[in-house]
Amino acid sequence: MTTRLCRTFQTAPAAVPRENTAKYLDSGLDATGFAKPDWLVPDIEDGTAPDMKSEAVENVIDRLPETDFAGEVWPRVQWGYDSPAFREAGTEQIDTLVREVGDEIDGLVIPKVGRLPDVERVAEIVAESEATYGYPTGSVEIALIVETPGAKSDLREIAALGRGPDLEPSRDDSAAPETTPDDPEPTADDRLDRLAGLIFGPVDYTAELGGREIAGERPAWESLLVDLSNEASANDILSVGGPFDRLFGERAGVRFYNGDAYAEQVTREARVGLDGSWSLHPKQTVQANRIHTPSPEELARDVDRIERFQSARAEGTGAVTVDGTMIDEATYRNFANTVETVTSIHERAPAQPEELYDEALLARALDLDTGY
Amino acid sequence: MTTRLCRTFQTAPAAVPRENTAKYLDSGLDATGFAKPDWLVPDIEDGTAPDMKSEAVENVIDRLPETDFAGEVWPRVQWGYDSPAFREAGTEQIDTLVREVGDEIDGLVIPKVGRLPDVERVAEIVAESEATYGYPTGSVEIALIVETPGAKSDLREIAALGRGPDLEPSRDDSAAPETTPDDPEPTADDRLDRLAGLIFGPVDYTAELGGREIAGERPAWESLLVDLSNEASANDILSVGGPFDRLFGERAGVRFYNGDAYAEQVTREARVGLDGSWSLHPKQTVQANRIHTPSPEELARDVDRIERFQSARAEGTGAVTVDGTMIDEATYRNFANTVETVTSIHERAPAQPEELYDEALLARALDLDTGY
Amino acid sequence: MTTRLCRTFQTAPAAVPRENTAKYLDSGLDATGFAKPDWLVPDIEDGTAPDMKSEAVENVIDRLPETDFAGEVWPRVQWGYDSPAFREAGTEQIDTLVREVGDEIDGLVIPKVGRLPDVERVAEIVAESEATYGYPTGSVEIALIVETPGAKSDLREIAALGRGPDLEPSRDDSAAPETTPDDPEPTADDRLDRLAGLIFGPVDYTAELGGREIAGERPAWESLLVDLSNEASANDILSVGGPFDRLFGERAGVRFYNGDAYAEQVTREARVGLDGSWSLHPKQTVQANRIHTPSPEELARDVDRIERFQSARAEGTGAVTVDGTMIDEATYRNFANTVETVTSIHERAPAQPEELYDEALLARALDLDTGY
Incomplete structure (x- = not known):
């Protein structure tokens, strides 16, 4: 018996204003040992400046065919249930990436999805690009950042998109996909088995709920993480915790990597059955890989x-x-x-x-x- | 961009056995500075003795046209998913208040609602009074006290009554209201946009679940508050925490306002994105207004x-x-x-x-x- | 007003490799005072070795007609939403127990149920045995161990199987059972009112979610317990916490009954309105009975x-x-x-x-x- 691994979901800005704009992408692809993430996520969304989006897509297209990175690669594109402009930009990024490196990527990470119909909308866009460029149905998977109240409200129905037809208990036969293998036209059922994972996005989520950091303490959203773990397990897909952005602490004049606090967050996530944790830095990748590995x-x-x-x-x-x-x-x-x-x-x-x-x-x- | 405010949901008994039976109602309407609540809730339900209900309704009808209170006014009427007598009394109170002060109130607070059909039932009663007395559809809103296991079980469907037709993602067109503006007859869709908020009622809720205070500690219902905040945000309505009734503490012979414990409860509520807190006393209103205001x-x-x-x-x-x-x-x-x-x-x-x-x-x- | 009691849900292996293979079953049936459980659960599932299942069923059939145990008796049979073999074994155990001691048992405990259709499947099997052997519809109840992500995901629909037709708010008339009293054929509605309780199973649940004990700490699943309490209360059925298997501690060379830790778990369960706690030992039964009894x-x-x-x-x-x-x-x-x-x-x-x-x-x- 083997398990699909996503102990680490490491995002790397896909383009930054340095001499080598792919500096962080290269660094992720070249990592070794415990610093090698299970999933590398070239970030075309919030990690990349608005005027560098095209270069970010180009960097992904340029680097992937060259690399011998052994993990999975999941570019994060732009999206927003409440933003036609972000959805339009995301649709173009999806189309370009599937066309150019559909063979090289494992799937696409979609942020800021809303309720179920919004998720179905993005799944259909991926299905269309996949069909257009001749890839097998379901070969380009999606993973969703759960970071809006609508996505949380519809979590059970959204997660059920990940349930394959061969799982116990089987779906009612009348609902089973009737695909004609020669027909390239995507159907509603093409989205089945396309959903591979659910990732928590606490910063957007807190903002959308109007939550606040008070007295240095942020909401922990523990019950949401348990729900995420449950719905992912119920549908045999992966679940991943949110980023920890206080990378460095400072005390008594010394600045240091915030290793204790991150390790504690990852430990809480592992305990409730999340499959992995979000990493923003190679040191976080080392820690999350280690904690999600049995001691x-x-x-x-x-x-x-x-x-x-x-x-x-x-x-x-x-x-x-x-x-x-x-x-x-x-x-x-x-x-x-x-x-x-x-x-x-x-x-x-x-x-x-x-x-x-x-x-x-x-x-x-x-x-x-x-x-x- | 502006935000609808309900930092404070202050209940005041609408009639008490004093010389001025509207003493607490007057005190709420006249409050100033941080003691002025965003929402004043004249309480005709549990705060008013059974033999003073009529006088409570009269006090509301008498005071509202006179006041220059700048906040919102939301009388709490009687109701009970499991009590025909309370529903009958509430229906009469709703009808009287809409008839007499439909212009002066912002909405009605409905306690002890059960599952979705019970909420739809009370929404239709409000719609009927509204139509009878010629008010525009939806002008008398409702806010619900969530304090029964049925309401919690159906929370997602109940909260969805608050979703207006113009929100993203839009409702399916086939489900959109087809109202004929000249037709005063309320339809099922009149309830749309009538729901303005969800308020937690921990005392009834604990009793209904058979929960207990043990060793001086009561259940905190943290995951329920997170769900309330999420469903309210998903449908663009307000969410408010429950009352804190240990107004005064006593230690070593001195009795004092229990300001630390209340402030901690309000802080926890603000952190997870509840828009406001319940107040039973002007001092609580000051604290809740302050905590729900950025420092x-x-x-x-x-x-x-x-x-x-x-x-x-x-x-x-x-x-x-x-x-x-x-x-x-x-x-x-x-x-x-x-x-x-x-x-x-x-x-x-x-x-x-x-x-x-x-x-x-x-x-x-x-x-x-x-x-x- | 009376309340159905299940302060203690004590499992006892129904057959063990001792001279008296019913040793633990006898001990449970003969308990007195606070050591007497409200529910005694002869365990034919995980507590009994694979090669002793038949003897376990025989022990139950042998002992029940003889006992004057005043509590309820609920044998736990084998089941598994993902295991045809366990379901086949369980179906035979159900049939044998209903045939032989249908009058003596109060119901059957079903472990490892999955989503709603799996629960409906087992309810129909019980209904069939009940009809075959001439017992009144609904006389053999079921209680479910909630210990899979599918059962948690469908908890609201599963719990609603417990709602009797006479509860407020009433079910839509069109959905009401139309039973012909003389017709022994079970219908879909025979399952109504058959569900008596929901019990948490944390060990299986943790394994199914891929959760882990780290640094000696296990996940507490607090929000799940609150959901269990809520859905049970919403449908007027019982809810019970999970087993505590660290029966004994050892410190500084002394081994002792782990009474503090168990009492704390039971206290947390009582606070959020669970009706009872799981017991693996007469000492646990004493403590749980006491804590679920008002001091x-x-x-x-x-x-x-x-x-x-x-x-x-x-x-x-x-x-x-x-x-x-x-x-x-x-x-x-x-x-x-x-x-x-x-x-x-x-x-x-x-x-x-x-x-x-x-x-x-x-x-x-x-x-x-x-x-x-």
């Missing part, structure tokens, strides 16, 4: 528990107690999750688990049959 | 940030960093919210910002163009 | 408040202030809840309130008319 202690503990459980069950007892806790299938699956995540990371980025775990432990983990 | 430090900081951002952008750089934080349109809108709220307060109650801010800062704020 | 101080306080309120109102004042808090109908109902719960416990298990309260206080409570 050596966790891996050792869960490998050990699985081995002891399997031995105990081989002896025929039903309810097995390990470390004072009764293990049933539910408990067991928590342990299995740990091992399966490590297996997936090893398949995708072997350097990371090899750096993190001792050789014998990693071998035991990769060797386990995690079926119950 | 001088916030205003100075955000005016400064907007000015620096606008200068930096005039020089052509895209991603601007201010105070170590990258500013994009999303971040910017948080700053703009601060300034726009102050502008609205100044238009409505100039004495408040003039008391709070120094003259030069206020002038800079009122002078800013907050467009991005 | 002597609470009962004395609320009896006193009701008596003072009734006296004050008899003197004609409207808004009565007791202990510095204004009492209206909403506040009053919180006090009445306390007294009504004690009355229900006294009807069901008189030994418990007689142990807990002094005789005079209990007499005053049982004597009160709690109507407003």
Whole structure:
């Protein structure tokens, strides 16, 4: 069993006013070890100045065919449920990117979507470009930034766009797509399976609700993150937390990377089942990759528990107690999750688990049959 | 850009057994400075004794034409999704108030509503009185106390009654109201745009769920407040927190106004984007008005940030960093919210910002163009 | 007014590899005083080893006709929205239990349900067995473990299966069941009123969302518990918190029952209106029964408040202030809840309130008319 990874969703401005306007994009594509993000998101939206949007698109088109970046690449285009101008600009960016690098990108990140009809609108635009340029239906996925009250209100229906027809419980047959493979015309059902993930956007969200930072404290939106995690899991898609923009702190005259606060945010996100965290900086990528990777202690503990459980069950007892806790299938699956995540990371980025775990432990983990 | 204000939702018993039975109503209407509520709510429901309901209605009818109160006036009538007697009494109160002071009130506060059909039922009753006495459709708004599990369960559909036909994303045309202007008969669509706000009612809500105060601690219902703020924002209506009834504390023999605890509740509400807080006392009104008004430090900081951002952008750089934080349109809108709220307060109650801010800062704020 | 009690939902493995394989089942059935659970749940699912499932069913069939256990009995059968094998096993267990002890059980606990159609599927299976063996429609109830993202996503629709046709606001007449009493064929509406409760299952839930225990801390899922409490109350069914499996702690060389941590969990659950807590051990049953029972101080306080309120109102004042808090109908109902719960416990298990309260206080409570 493997797991699709998005431990890190690293945005990089796709064009900046430097000599090399693709400086941050290049830096993301060239990162190694734990600084390599699972998803690199060339940001054509808020990270790029209004007069550099075209150059941002050009940089993506220029760099992607050249790179041997092993993660997924997801450009963020412009969009806005309440802005015809942003939607028009975004539609053009989508069309250009699919035409030029439809093979090189894994999908497109769409910000500021509103209610379900707005999401369906953007999904159809992607489907049209995909059909126009001859790509297979669904090959260009989308991931949505959830950052408006309308998107939150319709979250359940929006997330359901990610449910593939082969999942349990199956959709009613009468609703199943009837696609004619030779017909390039997109249908309403082309959007099925196109949605790959939901990402939280707290800054826009707070502004849209009229929320405020008071006494240095911002709203944490904990229940929203739980809802995001739930709806993503219910539809077998990914969920990712929001950016942490206080990159640096200063105290008593010393300026320093704000590593504690970011790590705490990522930890809270991992605990409630978000698959990954947003990164704005290579140091954040290192931390988020590490936290969303089982620690050596966790891996050792869960490998050990699985081995002891399997031995105990081989002896025929039903309810097995390990470390004072009764293990049933539910408990067991928590342990299995740990091992399966490590297996997936090893398949995708072997350097990371090899750096993190001792050789014998990693071998035991990769060797386990995690079926119950 | 202006914002509809409801920083304070102050209930006042509309009739009490004193020589002047309208004592608290008069006190609310005559309040000045920060003690003046944005919304004054003459309470004909739980704040008025059963045998004084008629006098309560009479007091409202008597005082409103005389007053020069500059805020909004929203009488709270009786209602109950589970009580035919309360609905009958409420229907008569609605009819009397619309007939006698339909021009003087801004709307009616409806408590203890249940699921969507119960809300539609009360909206139709208001529409009928409105039509009977010749007021324009939608001129008498309603605001709902959310305090039953049914109303919470249907919150999304209930809040959607507040969505006007001109909002983005627009409603499907096939669902648009087809009103014949000359026809006084109310239709199902008359309720559209009638809903102005959602107010939380924690005491009834806790009782209906069977919740309990244990070890001096009551449930905080944080996720419900976030949902209320979200659904209100998604439909462009107001949201308000619940009352704080521990008006006075006592410690070591001294009784005192419980100002710290109330201020903390109001702060939590402001943080998650509730537009206002419930007040039971002029001192609470002062505090809630102040907390839902940007502090001088916030205003100075955000005016400064907007000015620096606008200068930096005039020089052509895209991603601007201010105070170590990258500013994009999303971040910017948080700053703009601060300034726009102050502008609205100044238009409505100039004495408040003039008391709070120094003259030069206020002038800079009122002078800013907050467009991005 | 009485309240259906489920302060304690105690699971007991229905068969274990001991000389008496029904050891834990017998122990639950024979418990007395505060160790007697309101609901005893013979666990045929995760608590029983795969090779002992048949014996587990046999033990339930064997013991129930003999016992004089005064609480409700709810066997937990196997199920799984994503597992045809578990559903097949569960269907057979349901059929056998209804056939053999349909009169002795109060209902069946169904774990790992998915979205609404999966719940409807299991409800129909119960309806079929019920009809086949001649039991009245709805006599075998179901209670669901909410422990998958699909069940959480559809919680509102699932909980609505519990709404009886006579509740306010009434269902649309066109949707009302049209049953022909002589027709044994189950219809879609047979499931109405069959759903009696919702129980949280955090271990499976955490695994399904990919959540993790990090730094010894697990996700608390507070907003989910509030949603569970709300939807249960909106449909007049019961809600119960999840199990606490860290039965024993160890510190400085001493191993001890983890009574503080469990009591804190139960307290949080009681505060937000969950009707009961899950118990894995007689000591947990004692604690949960006690915490979900009003304390002597609470009962004395609320009896006193009701008596003072009734006296004050008899003197004609409207808004009565007791202990510095204004009492209206909403506040009053919180006090009445306390007294009504004690009355229900006294009807069901008189030994418990007689142990807990002094005789005079209990007499005053049982004597009160709690109507407003």
